[in-house]
Amino acid sequence: AIFEPDILDIVSTLVSESVENIGQIFGSLCHSYTGEPSKIQLLSDLYDEFASSDTQPKADSICKDALMNILLDKYDTVKIDEVVKYNIQALNSVMPLIQSPYWRKAVYALSEKYPESQFLNLLIRKIADANHINEIKHLKSASTNIDVYSKVLLDQFDNLIAEDEAGVSQSIPDLIKTAVQHPHSYLFAQALIKRLSQEQNGYPLRKLAKELEKGVSINNTELVENLRNLIAAPPMQIATSILRIPPTPGDIVALHKQYSLAPLPSPIYLRDPQLLCKNKNHDWLLNNAFVPSEKTLNLKQDIKDKYLYLAAYAASAEEREDGTIDNSRVNTTFETLKKLQTTLGKKGVIGLEFNAIVKDLLVYIDTPIASMATIFWIKYILRETSYYEKHFKTNEVPLPHYILEEIAFRHQYQRFHVFNAYKAELESSNRFTPEVMQTALRKQLMERMAYLVQIGFVMQVMSYIEKNLSKLDEKLVTIFVKKVASACGPPYSEEFYISMLKLIEYAKIQLDSQIDTRPMIVQFFADCPSTIDNKYRELINNLLVIFGN
Structure with a gap:
């Protein structure tokens, strides 16, 4: 029909009378010329001759959209895979298309619809080779091909290395989406993290492992637990005690026994953040020793000492290259934790006697594990006791805030926990009356957050304030x-x-x-x-x- 003598009049009429439906018109016309792009290009040129650029889009975008819809609707994965199977050269005519962002989108859409397609997986691999990693990192098909998946994962790791703590937090959701598509992709990511964490200064990468566990555990707790123990490979006696988080007092006694006998086990098994650090549904080793609760009210001191010893071992023991353990600093750390526990447990310390322990606290918090325990204790007294009501003066910085500030200054990797303590107080400050107390407390907390920015904990604080402006x-x-x-x-x-x-x-x-x-x-x-x-x-x-x- 396109070569009929009156075609110009027909197109002119279509354009002038059907502006609102021009996309559908071209979609219909393109169906008549499937497989003949040259004729569609001619039709595009005719359209552009008659259409007003002020009121209508260019034909190029309309025709591409129409072709895209045809492709998505009529793609025959079985037929095309069969062609590629016997004639790999058939890829050659398609390769120029992957240089175009528009047509790469078509490949991605088809790949999500047909993740097992050999032809599409080959195209995804070529796209990865062309370094369009960011575009494919969330595709299901990207995690089915080990070559593509490894490129995507390593690219994300490269980016994480260059990020500060705020950037890492923002990037983790993308990493989770990439790594938890399939059990095998999760295994690959965790095994890689395990290997990298064994390199010098690599242990902080374990945080990534725990974030990935959170991303999977909602739907597959068994996979997470089994893989955690498989990768960590703890001895059977230790594995039995750390399988349950939080561990029971009986587990703690058994663990303490294992970590008191030669040959000493690796501290790595105690460094599970869920064992040492709090999650919404879990207790800390340190919490049981430092934070009063109904669970710990009747806990015997010898059990608390075992908690402290295991925490000290996790923080201070070092595994040498030959597999032996250097535990020379464990007892010093253990004694510091015991002194800290005694100091924080003194009668009246939450009230008027707080001033009396500040000098000792400033010594103890030089030890990182002791400063973490102090953060937990301070969060407890600010939230669960009447400290503010009895001792807060609107024109003075509360002493617990000063201690948190000092911890943030001394320990870079604990600034996140200090910031969380400030956030918790700011978000619950409306529990106080009169209003003048609320206002004064919020002012103090904003100043403390500003100090975190000053010492280098920048974007997490800035992002939080920005998001909560209202x-x-x-x-x-x-x-x-x-x-x-x-x-x-x-x-x-x-x-x-x-x-x-x-x-x-x-x-x-x-x-x-x-x-x-x-x-x-x-x-x-x-x-x-x-x-x-x-x-x-x-x-x-x-x-x-x-x-x-």
Whole structure:
């Protein structure tokens, strides 16, 4: 029909009378020429001759969409796989298409629909070879092909290495999506993490292993537990005791016995974060020794000492290259934990006697495992006791906050836990009356969070404040912005700078009302990163109208 003498009139009429349905029209016309793109291109050219670019899209996009729909609807995976099976050269005519982002999307859509297709898996491999890793990392088919999956996984690990703690937290959901598609992909990822964690300074990678476990355990707890024990490969006597988390007092007695006899076992088996660190549904070894509860009320001291010894062993013992254990620091750490437990257990220490233990606390928290125990204890007294009601003075920083701040300064990897303690207090501060107490406490907590930014724990704090702006009074955000702006100087990262801009925009009225703040904010605008997007430059110009007056 396209070569009939009156075709121009027909197309002109279609275009002029059917603007709203032009996509459907081209979809219908394209069905007539399946497999003949040259004729569709001719039809596209005719369309562009008659269509107004002001009111209608270009034919190129309409025809591509129509072809895409035909492809998705009529793709015959059995037939095409059969062709490729006997004629691998059939791939050659398709290869140019994977250079186009548009047609790669078609391959991805078909791959999700037909994950076992040999032809599509070959294309996915070629796409991976062309370094379009970010596009394929969540495809089911990417995890079925070991070559593709290893490229995707290693690319994500490379990116994680370059990230700070905030970046790692943001990247973990992507890693989970990639790794938990199939049992074999989960096994591959966990085995790789296990191997890398054995390298020098590699142990923090175990955090990734635990995050992957969370991603799988909702639907397959048995797989997680079996694989955890298989990869860790603990001796049978130890495996029996750590299989249950939290372990029972009987498990603790058995573990203590194993870790007191020669040859000493590896500390790696005690370093399961769920054994040492809290999860919504789990207790800590340290919690049982330091945090009062109904469970620990009648716990005998010799059992608590065994908890402390195992925690000290996990934190201080080192496995040498020949497999022997250096436990020379275990007893020192154990004694520190015992002294800390005695200090925190003194009568009246939660109240007026808190001042009396600060000097000792500042010594004990030099030991990382002791500082972690102190964080748990402080969270307990702030949340579960009447410390604030009895001892909080609106014009003074609470002593527990000072201790948390000192821990954050000394121990980089515990800043996350300190931040969580601050968040918990901020989010529950409305439990206090009168309102003046709420306001004063929130002010103190915003200042503590600003200090975390100052010492390098930046984007997790910034992201949290930004996401919760609607719940925060402008005066509180103003306090935070002033503290951060005065403590942090250029050059700024784009991510930090944009987050600060959003906070300044939210609190602009309060910030502008304080004359001493204006020069600082104007200077912050002047120190804008050169690579920042134009829309944020426009925001800066709008804000300068306010602060520049």
